[in-house]
Every structure is written in C-alpha cells, then in structure tokens.
Amino acid sequence: MPSELYEILAQGAAYWFAFLGVIIVWRSFAWLRKDGRLRRKRVRQLPDAGLVGELVVLCGSSELPEGTLLPLPKEGVLGSYRGCDVTVPCPGVAGKHLTFRFENGKGLFIEPWVRQEALVDGEPVVHQGRPGLMYHGSRLQVGEAMLRMRLFVGVSTARSAVVQEDPPVQEPVPVALPSDWREQTLTHHQAIRPWQEPYGEDEGAFREAEPYAPYGPDAYGEDGIYGEEPRRFEAPSREAPAEAPPPKRRLFSRRR
C-alpha cells in the first residue's frame, strides 16, 4: 500500500481505536458493577455464607451476655479486639487470644497466641503445643468466657451426608433428666440431626422426646445445648448479665 494512503487510513483509524478503547473500558466497568450487584444479592440471600457455625456464649460478661451467638468463620482470630474475626470482650481474654482454622470432616483447630492458653473440653491448649481440636458441641474456655461451638448442618460431617426423612413434629413435653446429665458433655458430632442420638443412649432417648424448639438463645440451655433444661455454671463473680439481645433475623436457618 502506498505510504500516503496508509497514513490517511491509520490517522482515520486512530479515532476508531479510541472509540473501541472507550467501549472496552465502559463494558469492563459495567461488568464489574453487575458482578458487584450480583455478589451483594448473593450475600443478602445467604447471610451465613462463609460461616461454619456459631459460638454460643455460656459464660460471658456485661458486654457479652450469655446466650449471645457469635458467628464462626472458617478461619480467623479470636480475641477481645474489635478487629478480630470473633470478638470476645471478657476479662482474661487477650486482644488476640487464639487463632482457629476449620477443616471439614476434622473439626476446628485451636492454636493460642504467644503466652496465651485456652481450655478445650477441659483440656489445656498452649502456644506452640499440640493444637486443640473442637467438635460440634465442644466447649472452649478463654479467660473468663466459656463458649460452646455449634456447627451448621452439613459442615462437620462428610459432604455426602444423607438427608433423611423428617420425623413428625410434636409439642415439647417436660422430660426427666438422667441422673448423670451434668457429667455428660458433647465430645463428638455423630449425626446432623438432633434425633440421631448424638449424646449417647440415655440422653438420646431424652432428646427423642423434644425434637423441636424455636431458634435463638431461648431455644438453648445455658450451656447452649439445644432444648436442654437451663442450668447455671459456676462462673467467676461478675455483674449480673444483661438481657440477651434478640437473634439476628436470617432468611435461611442452617442451624441444627
């Protein structure tokens, strides 16, 4: 092509390329905006997205009343700082007290920060020691706070958990507690439904009798076990706990 003709063509095409460049930028940002809207919509639809369960406060402080539900992400830091993934503003809890990491099918691994320690189901866990492992229903004590971990449906067991037929709904009836109920603690999550006897034979029978109750702090005993009769821990002296705040309203309820 003659160079004069090419120059004319190239100079004319410069406007075309600038126009296409602007269109490309416009479409890219439109795509970004659209994806942002979609993501926000998904988050609204799935308020529990990214969470594996929650920590029920069994023994807290005036800032963290009993019965409060703390959302539990897959991984993060627990401490009294507001910036922590799980904030526990209680005496004896360091700003960054421990790190946790959830592994599906295994449980929640607990590693205390330097010079910190925690109790997992009564067993001490220290920094650089063997990490503590929490299961569904395990109790965690940090400082003066005591928390019970509850996992969402389908989280801790294999992902191929079989969804079974639901039992008939019946009104809760008063039941007699077994004599050794105080000694019994949840140590291992065996099933994803409350009627699948996760607490042993005796208590399984006990739980058969009252399969449902409303969700929220009112649905749990003071140790956070679903439907269990309220009981009081021997907590260190502190001010009278404030009334538990109402649970956050969610579109979906994935609690057990």
Added chain:
Amino acid sequence: MAKSARDPGRMLVSVVMLFFFSAFILIACKDSPLEWEGFALAAAVPAMLWIGAMVLPRLFPADKLLLTLTNFLCALGVLILYSTNHERGLQQAVYYGCGIPCMLICILLVRWIKNRWKWPVRLLLPVSLALLTLPLIIGRETNGARNWFYIGGLSVQPSEMVKLSLLLILSHYMSRRRMLPWLFFSVCCLGLLMLQKDLGTALIYYAATLFLFYASTSNLPLTLLGLGGGAGAAVLGYKLFAHVKVRVAVWLNPWSDYENAGFQIVQALMAIASGGLFGMGLGLGEPRVIPVYYTDMIFAVICEQFGIIFGLCVLLIYVALIWRGFTIAMSARYSFHGLLAMGCTVVIAVQTFVIIGGVIKLIPLTGVTMPFVSYGGTSLVSSLCLVGLLQGVASLNEDDLREDARLAAMGEEPGI
C-alpha cells in the same frame, strides 16, 4: 439477542476481537507487498481471545472478566511490538502462547493443593534463594543491573519467577502466623536484589511484603515502621548507588542532560506529546528513537500511536483488573487464599504504577516491565502465572459460594 443481553462478557469480547482484527489488518496493509503474517495474526489473535475468554472458562474454572482483560493487554503487547518490529511481535505471540498453559497450570495447582502448601513452600524457599543467587554467579550485567543469566542462548530473569514463590511463601507463613520464615526469606530476597542492583524489582518485592503484612496483621505501627525502614533504605540507596543519583536528577529535570542521561525520558515525553489525544496512527511515529521502547517505555509507544485517550483507557483497564483482583481477595474464605490473591494484585498494581509513573515522569524511572504488554518471555509468563494464581482463588471462591447455596438449601428443608 436476549442471550447477549444477559451475558456481559459477550459484547466485551466481541469489541476486543474487533479491535485486534482491525488493528492487525491495518498493520498488515502497511508494507508492500502485503505481510501474510499480519493477516495470520488478524485471524489468530481474535481467535485466541475468543477461545481464552469464552471457551476456556467452560473447560477450566476461570474468571471471565479477568481473563478477557488479561488477554486484551497481552494481545495489545503483541500488536504494539509487531507494529514496531515484526520479529519481536511474533516472538511475543509465541511467549503469549506459552504463557496460557502456564496460567492454566497455576489455576489447577491452586485448586489441587488448596491449603496443603506446607511442603511445597518448604521446597520453594531454598530453590528460590538459589535461583536468585544464580545471576550473581553466572549472570551478566545488562543496563546497570546483573539480574539475568543465559542458558543455551535463552535469557532468564529469575527475579520474575521468584516473585511467584515470594507470594506463595509470604501468604503461607503469614496465614499461619509464622513470622520468622517469611521475614528471613523477604530480607534475603531484598538483599540479593540489592546486590544485583535490580532496584525496581526490589521495590515491588518490598511493597508486596509490606502490604501483605498489613493485610494479615492489621498492625499499623509496625507497618509504618516498615514503611519508614523502606524510606531509609531508599535514602541509603541514593547515597550508595551512583546510578540512583543520576535517575533522581533526571527525574527532577530531564532537560538538564537531555542528550545523555535524560535522553530516554525526554524522548518518551516527546512521544506522548506528539501522539496527542488520538495518536499519530498505528505503525506511524518514531517510537524506535526511544531507548528500550519495547520493554520499559512501551507505554510511551502506545500513547504515541493510539493517543492519550487510549493510553488512559489502558490505565483504566489495569484499574479494572486490580479492582477485580481485590474483589477476589476479599471474597476468599481462607486467609491463605485471600493473601495470595491480594499479593498477586498488589504486585501487578505496583509494577504498573512504577513503570507508567516512571514513563510519565511522576516518579523516578526504574527498570521494570509493564505487566502483560512489555516485550519479554519471563515477564509475560510470570505475569500470566500471577493471573493464574488469582484465577485459582476466584474459582475456589465460586466453589465455596456453590457449597453455601447447597448448605442453605439443606437448611431450608422442613424439620431442620
């Protein structure tokens, strides 16, 4: 029609394809007789873009927008290099072709290894340090820096490859709250880069380390201390290295010695100015006058040929890419993946800022490449690997969202 309205990517990919088709056709018509290679590229590049942005995401889990923007920048590099030097353009197209499988490998690696990076990272640490030491032993000094070595006629810049392992090592140890290993590795890398006089890459490593430290700990006082340490090191570098003094002097007033030290920056500024708003036209102008126009100064060539408006568009495309990267990092469920995505994004962002800022005389010029666009196999492949890591994290995020939706559906069933 309805389908194209639903899919925001279809129009974007179509416009990008149209852009490169018309550009390569135009450049192929420049010479007489007509260049068949130009026509081949006019068919091949849009086809690669289509496959990369529309077909690959169906086979591999990938973020379409990220892929489209990356492909646009890579293809722009091929176009600019082809318009100035056909051989370089074709070579860059080959590097681009090699980079795509590397990117896919990185996607699969992140998906396959997930959180089990303990042993890979332990292996990467000594290997990376050994690689970074090699230029000091068998390397040759090029443009004042000894950051290359040659194997069988092939030049390799190990700092570009170590960039990837730096991000993996930092993300792994920072997510595990192990300070000593990553601090040791970062300090060793920075020391070796200073010995190689590769200050631009050292700046990128330093910025990535500092940013990831802040992202993982939220410790502002220590981050500011690190920033102060970096400023102190910069002053020390100014005092110790003569070429740093020259670069700062040229940055302050390039016209003081425009025939020698300031020649490159002056020519770049003149090229940008002569391009005007819409450019001189593809294949026109005198980009070859600018020293190393095909690597460091390629943004000046883009502005000269396509104009400042298009140059701004390229900048905005980088902004969109970085925005996307941060979104992916913020959506990650595990801190390792979040930090990895954040690190990849920060490296691309800092590298872009350092080189474009240097070309337009916003900051002193340092010898780093413009990601995806500049000529160079190692740089292009490592940039595509960065995007691959980012894509891997994005695909894991998508998996997590699907899993959440499944769990929510389980929770919705009656009786639970």
